Amino acid sequence: MSLTDALKAQARALGFCAVGVTGAEPLVEAESAAATRTAEGLLDGLSWWSPARAHASADPRRAMPDARSVIALAYPHPRADASAEASSPSGERQDRDPRGRIATYALGRDYHEVLLERTQPLLAMLRDRGYTAKTYVDHGWLLDRAAAARAGLGWLGKNTNLLVPGAGSYVLLAEIVTSAALQPDQPLKKSCGECDACMRVCPTGALVKPGVLDNRRCISFWTIEHRGVIPREIRPLIGDWIFGCDLCQEICPVNARPAAPDADALSAFGPMIEPRPxxxxxxxxxxxxxxxxxxxxxxxxxxxxxxxxxxxxxxxxxxxxxxxxxxxxxxxxxxxxxxxxxxxxxxxxxxxxxxxxxxxxxxxxxxxxxxxxxxxxxxxxxxxxxxxxx
Ligand code: B12
Ligand code: SF4
Ligand code: SF4
Structure with missing residues (x-):
């Protein structure tokens, strides 16, 4: 078995629902998209974002000059069954006290820890063979979705999320950048087609164009990333979300019937917190x-x-x-x-x-x-x- 195939088999065994490989050359299209959006102010409000970061995040070799490959990984996260939440056996709500909503990706243990843990055996496989290897999960300077799309894990939806065939968008992304020359995969030839359900459902109009999000309108930004006062005109649009927002994913037909995630993969998140507290x-x-x-x-x-x-x-x-x-x-x-x-x-x-x-x-x-x-x-x-x- 080639090293590429061995890594992919191990990734699947570790609970990753999709794995692919792309070269370590810069993510050129993504760099241009990120730079344009940054210049247009669409990422304003994120104190840790900058034009320099937009460029650097498109280059896997920035922190590892000898990098030759990027292994892109998608991991399923727990999902609340909205119909079953706080329901009696007859399906009626047990109480009418006001409840809020927490985005489903946040219901288990912090995903940064879970994904970092689960990539350790893959890092070991590479390092044991003398290769350098480094994991990125979310807060590293790498465009997770662009790397995943180029590695053929899924396609970038009009809601900007990566849609993985069979698993949908309820996945979290990580990459391993390595000096190993692995067999690359091809991007998928798939798109959202005529569908624009996510753009119509967004209560704040944050999806300003297909695949383009205005951070300052996104409920996820205001409820998670923003420190301080939330502007008065935004408050009524937030509805009952108290951490993140899943509306543009809940409506997505690709998420309608995902394959049941592997129970062992989900167990890494530990017990779920109450999704509608x-x-x-x-x-x-x-x-x-x-x-x-x-x-x-x-x-x-x-x-x-x-x-x-x-x-x-x-x-x-x-x-x-x-x-x-x-x-x-x-x-x-x-x-x-x-x-x-x-x-x-x-x-x-x-x-x-x-x-x-x-x-x-x-x-x-x-x-x-x-x-x-x-x-x-x-x-x-x-x-x-x-x-x-x-
Ligand atoms: C900043 C950030 C945010 C910001 C801004 C999001 C944004 N869309 O830019 C805020 C706080 C709003 C946010 C919200 C969420 N986030 Co966030 N976020 C990030 C972070 C840290 C950087 C994203 C980034 O670089 N944005 C800059 C823009 C330029 O890049 P982009 O959005 O990826 O844009 C690409 C596509 O839109 C595409 N594109 C360009 N033009 C066009 C045109 C068309 C037609 C199409 C289809 C595509 C397309 O190219 C762009 C470049 O690759 C990443 C982690 C990371 N390191 O990448 C997580 C990440 C994107 N977030 C994630 C998640 C889970 C969420 C939420 C679902 C959480 C929630 N439930 O509340 C929401 C989703 C909101 C949404 N609809 O995007 C996951 C996404 C997983 C997935 N399946 O895609 C990531 C990858 C974290 C992770 N490691 O798993 N997030
Ligand atoms: S997460 Fe919510 S507010 Fe943000 S784009 Fe999606 S539907 Fe709109
Ligand atoms: S709702 Fe439709 S347009 Fe939006 S991401 Fe899903 S398939 Fe694409």
Missing amino acids: HLEELLTLDDETFRARFRQSAVWRTRRSGLLRNVGIALGNVADRRSVPALSRALIDTEPLIRGHAAWALGRLGGAAAREGLALAVRREADPWVREECELALQECGPPAVPSAV
């Missing part, structure tokens, strides 16, 4: 309970203040007045970011109790931005109802 309960998390619940998952990235900011927005969008007491308690949270977004949510809910909580907060609030949010929310609530004459 109770929003009011999340508002009660302190630093310690937040850590205990999310330290192992990708949700940890937002820290408590970012997640509870998102929870406030989701409660404002779900707009169930029974949440007023929980949101009013959040007005005395230690984090201004949480207080300010809770105030916005109370303004959306309205009613006498919300108004009372906001009026109290305006009087005691020391942070100018939070006070402004409280005042705007009070205006949104409208004037107090005048008791009718008897």
